[in-house]
């Protein structure tokens with residue numbers, strides 16, 4: 001099998017953006033693409049673009065490489081790039097066995113926690129499928145699929161305990177508009193990405209409630225300190241929380257018009273219920289699922305996390321967004 005063979009798993013905006021980066025990168029490679037939606041596959045094969053996400057992007061993938069058969073798609077590739085929201089990962093992989101993934105390099109582009117298991121993707125793939133940590137990679141950083149579609153200059157962090165492997169994968173997605181940074185902090189990179197989604201929900205709630213830029217800046221300043229406390233408790237290594245994979249990702253998601261999590265939070269702040277906000281979006285706000293998992297995980301660590309707790313109280317305990325944010329504001333500095 002050619003070493004530069006990649007199976008992209010997922011049919012949403014980020015999977016579509018990842019396919020574009022891989023296809024635009026000049027290193028020869030074979031891209032295989034799995035998505036569950038048969039109509040989307042038919043449309044892609046006929047017209048060369050995803051009808052549901054980033055539909056203006058032409059995707060240069062041979063028709064025979066796009067499939068709804070996940071087992072076959074994975075069998076053909078050395079790298080398996082996971083890109084379905086964490087809440088649906090178990091379902092997407094339900095027919096996949098550890099044998100199917102033996103010897104593969106697993107790249108997670110997911111920024112979420114597997115519900116019920118309360119595991120980040122790397123841990124889940126290690127525990128459920130026996131993937132060694134040295135075969136795990138994470139793609140993260142401040143990067144919205146919508147800006148990839150527009151070829152706006154963006155930076156991605158590729159993290160793996162095997163930094164040579166991370167560099168090798170980075171060489172498959174670098175383009176004129178994508179720069180890459182290599183890191184060995186797989187835990188911090190994954191947890192940082194999960195947490196920033198929750199902070200973006202908080203940012204959206206505050207915006208929906210009418211708080212201004214001054215307060216948002218204080219919220220985000222407190223959010224990065226909360227993130228630092230948590231990742232330090234989970235995986236204490238030397239890291240600079242101001243790097244793009246942590247602070248950069250938090251900022252893009254908390255301030256951007258493209259952010260799913262901020263949009264979701266904004267609706268909650270404006271008075272939508274969780275269900276109605278979710279129905280309104282054709283996209284998934286990972287922060288909604290993640291805050292519930294984080295609440296469970298933090299029982300073990302007892303980190304002071306007032307922002308996560310406020311978001312949890314609003315989304316899962318039906319507390320008033322206005323009251324919770326007022327209480328939170330008293331805890332910020």
Ligand SMILES: NC(=O)c1ccc[n+]([C@@H]2O[C@H](COP(=O)([O-])OP(=O)(O)OC[C@H]3O[C@@H](n4cnc5c(N)ncnc54)[C@H](O)[C@@H]3O)[C@@H](O)[C@H]2O)c1
Pocket residue numbers: 010011012013014015053083084085086088091109110111112143144145146260282283284285286
């Ligand atoms: N969109 C981005 O800019 C971006 C950037 C970096 C990372 N990510 C991460 O990529 C992952 C995928 O998110 P996305 O933004 O591509 O998603 P999206 O919101 O664009 O699309 C939703 C995806 O969820 C799938 N889905 C919805 N309901 C489902 C169900 N019941 N069962 C199975 N699948 C279902 C859809 O098919 C689609 O693939 C997330 O972890 C996200 O945090 C996204």
Ligand SMILES: O=P(O)(O)OC[C@H](O)CO
Pocket residue numbers: 111141142143144197200249252253254256258259260261262
């Ligand atoms: O900003 P969101 O909520 O759409 O999340 C997308 C990415 O994680 C941004 O890097």
